[in-house]
Amino acid sequence: MARPAVDVFGSGGVSLGSKIVCDGYADGCPVRVQTHVHDDHMGDFNKSKGQQDIFMSPETRELLIAERDADLEYRDNLIPIPRGGEYPLDDGSTLTLLPSGHMLGSSQVAIELPDGTRCGYSGDFGWPLDDVIQVDQLVVDSTYGSPRSIRRYSQSEAEDCLLEVVSKRLRYGSVHISAYRGTIERVLHVLAGNVNVPILASERLMREIKVYQDHGFAVGALDALDSEAGRFAIGERSYIRLYSKGDGFDKELIEGTSVKCSAFFTVGTDHPLMEFSSRSYSVALSNHADFEETLAFVEATGATTVVTDNTRNYGWELAVAINDRLAGVRAEPSTNSPVPS
Ligand SMILES: [Zn+2]
Structure with a gap:
């Protein structure tokens, strides 16, 4: 089987096709999508700031401005796009952000590549969600990807x-x-x-x-x-x-x-x-989906090819669970390969 068009680099950046990286920097990717402002998703942000167009929700942009240097407010490569709309990118892809229920401004990311393949990244997410990205290939966050990560209370x-x-x-x-x-x-x-x-x-x-x-x-x-x-x-x-x-x-x-x-x-x-x-x-107050909710999210995206984020937590365990539990879905952990140079 051909490698999926989505993966996670060792740096934690999530690649959707060859031109777009989420929450990280990669040479050759002119576009970064920032899912939310938590530090573990802000890798290489200063490098991106100087070299990429960075798309994010307007709320995420405002939180970054409130937290960081005032210069962010005046940069024209920090591009706020409202969630729910479709945004055409220069390479012919279409970018959509949807709320991910994790914190103010946090987003799921969907890209339709020029060849029609729909790729997505969950970002960190809560559950349930009103709107879920509809994609063919998905990178899913694995923070609570272990079957031991089940909440027994609401x-x-x-x-x-x-x-x-x-x-x-x-x-x-x-x-x-x-x-x-x-x-x-x-x-x-x-x-x-x-x-x-x-x-x-x-x-x-x-x-x-x-x-x-x-x-x-x-x-x-x-x-x-x-x-x-x-x-x-x-x-x-x-x-x-x-x-x-x-x-x-x-x-x-x-x-x-x-x-x-x-x-x-x-x-x-x-x-x-x-x-x-x-x-x-x-x-145990958390804005993060647990194990069963993560499986429910994957199913709701309609993805048939899933890459579990294996740079942060439990990617292997989550991939095994998806292959066991979700019919017609093939999952594998991310390769964590070096960023392309
Ligand atoms: Zn987070």
Whole structure:
């Protein structure tokens, strides 16, 4: 069988045909598509910035501008394209982005090549999704590609659990919550209006949350750490502090409780809360599809050729599961070959 037209380079960049690379840089590819702003998808971004046209959703562009150098705002090779439309590229391909339910601006990518082959990349994705790319060949994220990565609780149960533990621990002092970007905004959405203490964040996180608010995401009010309200609340030890990228989550809290929000899968665990001590918890809040949901996504794309991303996690296990479980679909792990030079 001929090699698929899609693959993942060792650098983590995802190739769709020979001219387009997602979330990475490759010589000879004039186009980069940026699926979202998480660091593990930002490889070689500065190199791309100088040499490629970079397509992304308008929301992703705004988050990058809020986070990075102001020069991004003035570059004409950072091209925002609304999700849902078809965008013609110079080589005769057509590019479509659809929401991937992972964080603000995150996208699934579909390319129809000049020969009519439809190639796609899931990016990081949540499930269920209203619209799924329809493709012949697919690269699928394998973060939770292991059959052991199955949640036995719903995300709304995880949200209830977060609110419950935070409310309980506020009686004993401050509560410090860390999560990935995208998930931290969801934490704020869950807490706002349901707790009666100020919620504090760094200036950087407040800038990021402002982009969410600008796009109609109801996240609730925040106070800056060094604002009058923030300083007063810290003095009273009666507040919630949110932490995300670059906020230096304090490993040794002098007072208060720490709560980490991220997916965890432990065999036999059927509850979204883990208690490490009376002052340290983890809640399985995640904007990421689990194993069964990943299979449901692959099936919904209609792809008959699937390459599992084997640069990050569980590519082999996911490929085996797809071949076992999805009739008419042939899957193999990515080659992780060097970027072409
Ligand atoms: Zn991500």
